[in-house]
Amino acid sequence: MLNQNHQLQLLLDSYQEHLSLPADFYQNLALYETDLDAVFYQSWIYAGHLSQIKEPGQFFTLEFGDESIIVAKAKDNKVRAFANVCRHRGSKVCLEKQGKVSSFVCPYHAWSYELDGRLKSKRAMGPDFEREKYGLKELASSVFHGLIFINLDKDAPDLEQAFSDLSSALSVYDIARTKVAKQQTFHVEANWKLAIENFMECYHCGPAHAEYAISHALQSPKDYEALRPAMLDEAKEVGYHVESVDKSNPSNPDAIQHFYNRSALYPNYVTGSRSGKPVAPLLGDIKEFGGGAADVQFGPVTYAIFYADHIVLYRFLPQSVQGTDMEIIWLVNENAEEDKDYDLEELTWLWTVTTEADKNIILNNQKGVNSKFYEPGPLSEMESFITVFTKWYLSRVQNHLNLIY
């Protein structure tokens, strides 16, 4: 173990600012396991939207690393998250992605659990069996503007407090009154860091994402700056929050990273769509289109693009050292009806083609990094967010190693 920690320390020390990471960061199994412990098992992660579990008994599951989590609405209407691990001999209890049940029944020996996690029935365990000791293990969960976040760390810091400076920026969208129009998983055979790094920079947007680049000024620093003042004036008029929030905190391992920033869409584009025209009814309190789009970060692995008529949420979940699920969730106004108020294909077109392209880019990146000829290369000034994220990540992992040394 000591030797392993020493190896990991050498790896962390091998990072050079302004260069991409050494290959081992994307390959080393011990580091991957440390990533899970230091980042994924101790961070607030978007689990789902309240509209997915409106009624008691409704649930969904999510999985990352070695963990599976059940999120359910209990009879008292409280949202609860549980480790999806049977207290008998450890089988996964819930095998479905989502559904509605009156209790959770383990498929192995049929122990069953109440919606609040208490053990309900067990078979042939004798008179002295203490049922109350064997409820499902409850995890931290918190609802922020209708978005349900979970945290595997019992001592997780308060989420609402951590994200409080996003509240006024997001209130106009009234996220709690949206619903999931579609959720899709794009699995890529690459380390999670390559997937997030790709999302963090728009250096590749011009060359790789013609569909995105034609509508989003973020693809060009020159256009971003040129269109920004007029966009912010318009945004203010339309009722958006215009001040940016940047809590990326690269040197604070305990920081719950979050971010909000508006950027312009090109003329003739009022939203992220194929035609530039609306793809769904306006969200929340927004009265008219315009004012660009907002990029938002919620913690280390959940990101979003807020348009006037829909929200695109991105969540990155590692499944193996070189396997990552990139999940996209499209949210629309809760009153919008499919085929009447929005066409699902048009709503999801932009970020589907963009993510399909990214999937290939990230896979090719991983393949190149796995070559013995790979060496860290210089980052562009358009990739500065990668450096910010990497520094936070390194501080987090370093902190973790210091604690277990």
Ligand code: FES
């Ligand atoms: S492992 Fe769940 S009932 Fe036996």
Ligand SMILES: [Fe+2]
């Ligand atoms: Fe991309």
